[in-house]
Amino acid sequence: MNDYRYDYETVKGFILSAIFWGVVGLVVGLWISAQMWDASLNIPPYFSFGRLRTFHTNVLTYGLGIGAEFGVFYYLVIRLAKRPLLFPKLARFHLWLFNVGVAIAGITLLLGWNQSLEYAEFEWPIDIAIVILWVIFAVNILGTIIKRKEEQMYISLWYIIATIITVAILYIVNNLSIPAGFDKSYHIFAGVNSANVQWWYGHNAVGFLFTTPILAMFYYFLPKSTGLPIYSHRLSIISFWSLIFAYLWTGAHHLVYTPLPDWIQTLGIAFTLFLIAPSWGSVVNGYFTVESDWSVMKNNYLTKFFIAGITFYGLQTIQGPSQGIRVISSLIHYTDWVPGHVHMGTMGWVTMTICAAVYYIIPHIYKTEIYSVKIANAHFWLVLIGQLAFSITMWVTGVQQGAMWKMTNPDGTLKYTFMEGLLRNYPYWQLRTLAGIVFVIGMLLFIYNVMMTIKKGKAELEAKLQAASATA
């Protein structure tokens, strides 16, 4: 009868798994932030900072970030294509493989299986599993888009397609390596080439795991939850194509003042600065959309998440390109400014937008209302305060660190030893842990709210079914 009954079980499965991995990753994040100012919290060999840090970044990137993206994409694509998934059983298998994969991948990192490429630390057997997982996902999503019943392709679909194709290319190229046993391999590129390929990957992983997929969510859920149509599609499409075109050239800005050839660095910086334009295209589009009726900020709790999220995206895309410039890079590169920068994006833009998408999807699937708007508001403010406190403390300490490393006495010797710089970081690192605790409390409220909404939805559904069978 109803051809369009969608498979929401997989969507729910991914969202709940993402939340689970999110908690694991956040708790480990708190732990490593405390390890920075209390070395006794290191438990070698498995739970020392070196291993937990990679665990933290990978579990949050792949477990929380990608997990939520898988779920939200499965939800978005069926709606925007106006047809069920091409292979619903494959999607279910994808869900299981994903969870087993994140668990095994996390364990291998704790065991110390690690190639020294940032955000690409997994060893080759895990890499192969990830490629298989991604192909399953790509076949299902791209197939559904090709066989769509809605002719028009909404901007979110473009961002989804870009995510799938680009991540596949990036991941495969940067993880090409020669195995030396089951748990060890060596990058196929060497020296400067290895660094260049690694940062081509490293920066674009941020772009195509934390920017394009989140924009896909933003462009769909903002108009859906506020009822306000997007300001201009022309602007979103032009921003899309220029973002995609420029992004892939920017990785070299991570290698300013290194042996990488000067012209590659320069080209990387030029493209990096250009990225402000397409990023702000989406920011402007978001603001102008809400500008047609600012009352939604007050009346609709989700708007806050989206507008705060896109604001942090806007700030991030000013901060990022300016960091690429040689003079700023020479001051703040390798300092704690960098985690401050990264976390404004991941905690401010990515997590807020994902949370808002989940807040929208879960009640929608169960045909109910959110359990508590009050808790959602409390969640919003805690996350906002936690994130700002985290970012600002790291910016301050980063500039201080950079300045202390650079200061010289009149005879040219360094004014401060490395240890002196380190000691001055302690108060800021302790503040960061506090900020992290505030953020995590906010996220726990989010999880509680989602769980209670599911419970409420199930109870309501039960009541409806009983009423229906009583009348029959």
Added chain:
Amino acid sequence: MYKEEFDDLEKFEREDTKHKLPLGWLILYIGLIVFGIFYTYMYTPAFTGWTQNKAIEETLNK
């Protein structure tokens, strides 16, 4: 179970601004392209002779 509501993509875009690009943004866009070309020219050794090593030496000699 329940009827699925469809998304009406027509409703996703504002009619009055369908083909508008904000002027300020357009200036930023074109400005950054022009600046990018200028910057690439200025800081590429083959064009102007600028190199990272020379720049560092100059700073050290100051």
